Amino acid sequence: MPTPERTSLDAIVLAACDLLEKDGLAALTMHAVAHRVGVRTPSLYKRVESRNQLIQLVAEATLTEVADRLNAQNDPVQLANTLRTFGHERPAAFQLVMTPGAGTPVADAEFGAAASTSVLRVAGELAGEENALEAARLLTAWATGFISMELNGGFNLGGDVERAWEFGVTRIVAAITMTRAG
Template identity: 70%
Template sequence: MPTPERTSLDAIVRAASALLEEEGLAGVTMQAVAHRVGVRAPSLYKRVASRDDLLQLVAEAALVELTLRLEADPEADARRLADTLRGFGTERPAAFRLVMSPGAGVPVARPQFGAAASEPILLLSSRLAGAERALEAARTLTAWATGFISMELNGGFNLGGDVDEAWDFGVTTIVAALTAGRDVDDRT
């Protein structure tokens, strides 16, 4: 009779994701994940070839979660979509950093996972800036939100003032700029 499976790939990825949030990227080791799922480290290699492969799977799982959140409200306006992205960053800061600004040498998700997460943002951007400028608008909105959220997570706003008010101002300003871009294109 074959030996029963003691863990699954899903359990391994969930354990690695939890470690990422608790210990940061350096804490996601094969040994730590194995301990978390109750097996010896060599047993993990039956499911995951390397730590880099594991981190890629964690990034992909994070993007799936983000995609589900963004798709939950297909008619979301820019405010709700941006707030959803910010909520993900606040609730899962290490996962947010892993997928939005992984850093040199850190494994990243395969492109199709990023593309899926981008779809709701592209749809919104098309409504804001027009179909011809949807990609540029999505990049602008995403870059601004990622920068803001990253600074917020890293304690970069230390000059005083209300960070939530700054977020509101930023979203309003970005939306106005993207909409103005559509209006300019319509006149030409």
Template identity: 70%
Template sequence: MPTPDRTSRDAIVLAARELLETDGLGGLTMNAVAQVVGVRAPSLYKRVDSRDRLIQLVAEATLTELSVLLDGTSDLAEAARTFRDFGRQRPAAFQLVMTPGPGTPSAGAEFGAAASAPILRIAAQLAGEQHALAAARMFTAWVSGFVSMEINGGFQLGGDLEEAWEFGVTGIRTAITASR
């Protein structure tokens, strides 16, 4: 008689996402996930065949969540705030998908495309279809860099960080619309 399933892939990915935030990528192990979901580590392999695949699933779930959040945005400032809020609330997940280290498993391209679609839409409205991809890349690079520096304590020169944020959002918008 086969043993009953004691967990699901969704529960495993959810546990892994929580561990990522509390223990970082190094603490995201099959043993740690198994402990959270209440099974032995070998049981996880029925649902996820490796740690690398688990990290990929976490990245895909992260981009899916970010895609849903961004899909509701209608302008550049709102999209920037959404990115920033997400990064502040889920810093490890943000870094996993926006600034992964060398060799870190990444999400499938379709997940990145889905998360990029709202930004491309807004960029096309501001810069025109011809420059939409370049504008979306510029926006994403700036937001990702700013938020990564913010969550890693990289701003060491003092000053008003909110003022810097607003200055940057305004500058990015100005640069994108100037290309039209």
């Protein structure tokens, strides 16, 4: 097995991210990650002090990826679509950062702030700077709720979910735009 010096923190976090998607949060253990990166479990503790810290690092890496994807967007519909695409590509990571369960370790606030920058910018353009935070929260909450319902099989009344998404995102953006002060 490689020595801990040959196992980087980035490799550990990447392995943890992969395990999260493959097997879920409950299966994301220090032992499983150590095995995946090729070190013994005690060696992993030289890089990561606990499972909670490991989950926090995964959440921070996830928010960094979300920020990178969202920063490329200027259009509110594309911004929401980008978040939705991320949710479908990485559902466990999406839920970890957008709807963490009680007691689940979360990222440091700076990572959430970085992931929110684009949403705040676009929301400010739609609703005016004085309403940017409220507009960003509305757009994010609606998109997160919709995506979470999709991921959890919550739309079981039939109909076209894609059409529902397009209908909803268009209406949310229109509603936010209406709040723009003179």
